[in-house]
Amino acid sequence: MATETDIPRTRFLHGMERSVRLWFWICGLALAGSIFGLSPTWMSVLAFGGVAWIPITALVLWGRWLDETMHFRSDEDEGPR
Numbered sequence: 862m863a864t865e866t867d868i869p870r871t872r873f874l875h876g877m878e879r880s881v882r883l884w885f886w887i888c889g890l891a892l893a894g895s896i897f898g899l900s901p902t903w904m905s906v907l908a909f910g911g912v913a914w915i916p917i918t919a920l921v922l923w924g925r926w927l928d929e930t931m932h933f934r935s936d937e938d939e940g941p942r
Contacts, residue, residue, distance in 0.1 A: 869929040876922045884911040 891908040 869926045873922045873926045877919060880915060880918045884908070884915055887911065 887904055888908040888911070891902065891905040894902050894904055
C-alpha cells in the first residue's frame, strides 16, 4: 500500500526520468545532425548544456518533493515561540 511519502518520490522519479530521456533524445539528434554536417546547431548546444540543466532540474524537483513531504511547525498551531 502506498504511503504519503511515496507519491512525491514517484513524482520526482518520473520528472527526472522525463528530463533524462529528453536529454538523451537531444543528444541523439545532435549526434545525427553532426554526422550529416549540421553543426553547431541549437540541438548540440542543448546537448552540451544538459550537464548543467539536468542537475538544476533535479534540484527543482527535489525541492518540490521536500515541500510536499516536510511539515513545518506553525505558530498558528503551537503559539508563538
